[in-house]
Amino acid sequence: MYVAIIIRSLKVFGGGERNVISLIEALNRKLITPDILTEENVRYEEIETRYNKNVKFNLIKINTPNVKIFHFLKEIFFSNPILHSLEKYDFVYDFTNKPPLVFNSTKYLKYIYVLNDRRAARFSKATYFYILITKILSSIGIKKFRRIHPGIINITQSEYIQNEIEKSTGIKIPIIYPPVNLNEFYCNRNPNRSGIVSIGRFSREKNYFLQIEIAKKFPRVQFTFVGSVKNDAYFRKILKKIKLDSVQNITLLPNANFNQLKQVLCSSLIFLHTTIEEHFGLSTVEAVAAGCLPLVHNSGGQQEVVRFKEFRFNELDNAVEKLENMLDMPDDKKDDYRRLLKADIQKYDEINFQNKILAYLNF
Structure with missing residues (x-):
């Protein structure tokens, strides 16, 4: 079977990238x-170091315009330049979170992280308008695919995003929760846990300045930002700052x-996540699996992950x-x-993600 996965980058090492690496691992088990298809090169060694996974794939680099306005347009219509090459695949997984493609294949799965990224929109007017345009086009795309290509599959990652899509389009699409290898994050019981850890790429929507303000209130508690x-x-x-x-009392x-990530998780008492309206909160699941008590913002997908x-x-x-x-x-x-939190996160185990997303290949 000839399978393609489209993603902007595998070098960001965020939630979307974890989804793709887990999918590649599952495909490899099926000898695929x-x-x-991506904008940035990435080495096998980088992926193994970050994710502790040895996966095989063929990387096809997509060129990115240097001029900002052209890059902006390509961000909205990211996959259009590769339309002609997609028809040869038996199945296409699209993780770009951009407006859906239109091509003849009826074997196409669009994994939608978010419809309206309010996390980033709050930081600048340019970002706000970009996200607004993307939301409108994505909404149209979901409706259009429903009408023109009923065989094409839309999937999302949380009830929060599912509700956002339903409000905008009137369509309720199924959920496949992002993957966490719960056993991989297991830590031996440690009665000497201390300190607070935060995990997430260093970007504005992760709200690190708020974490710094919190750390200032607890000068005797060690904070680690990973x-x-x-x-x-x-x-x-x-x-x-x-x-x-x-x-x-902050270590970066x-x-x-x-291995460094797991070592910090296994020794920390509390996991702190300050992103407002996080789409899901995969790092929260990882921290809970490792035995940390979570403190998260009361919004978005975090309300699903942390019920207390x-x-x-x-x-x-x-x-x-x-x-x-x-x-x-x-x-x-x-x-x-x-104990209660670990029971709650069992549904996010990686094997569930892999089984559900591979099921669309009709094995």
Whole structure:
């Protein structure tokens, strides 16, 4: 079987990239080596280091315009230049989160991360209008495919995004939750857990400045920020703010490998996630699997992952109050919550994602 996967990049090392790596692994088990159509080169060694996975694929690089306006247009219509080459595939998985393609194949799965990315839209007018245009085109695309190509499959990653799509299009599409290898994140019981860890690429929508403000309220508690650096300018802003505010209790681990990530998770008491209206919250699932107690923003897909209101906050003062309660919580109560949270995340186990997304290939 000839399979293609379209994704903008495999170098960001975020949730979407994890989905694709997990899919490649599942395809490899079926003796399928997919073609990856992407804008950036990536080495096998990089993927193995970050994800602890040894996968095989053929990378086909798509050229990106250097002029900003042309790049903007290509962002909206990312896959159009490769339309002519897609018809040769038996199945195409599209993880670009851009408006759907129109081509003759009826074996096409569009994995929709988000319809209206309000996380990023709050930071600039240009970003807001770009996301608005993408939302309109994506909504039209979903409706259009429903009418013209009923065999083409739309999938999303959470109830939160499912509801967003239904409000915009009137169509309720199925969910395949993102994958986490729960066993891989298992940690031996550690009664000496301490400190707070945060995981997520170093970008504005991850709200690291709020995390710095929280860290300033707890000078005796160690905070560790783990993430990939895609935006060097924003990462430098984080470093500058930490220095200007004389914050002594924050450690940064940029571009950490899997072993470094797991080591921090296994030794940390609390996982902090400050993104507002996160689409899902895959890193939260990883942290819970590792035994951390989560504190997340009370919005978006995080409400699905963390059902306990005592572990969700609305603003800075509320986060500080809840963090104080978590730090003072008796050990037996912490263990009770860990058990309940781990039971909740079983549905996100990687094998469920792989089985469901491969089922569309009709094995």
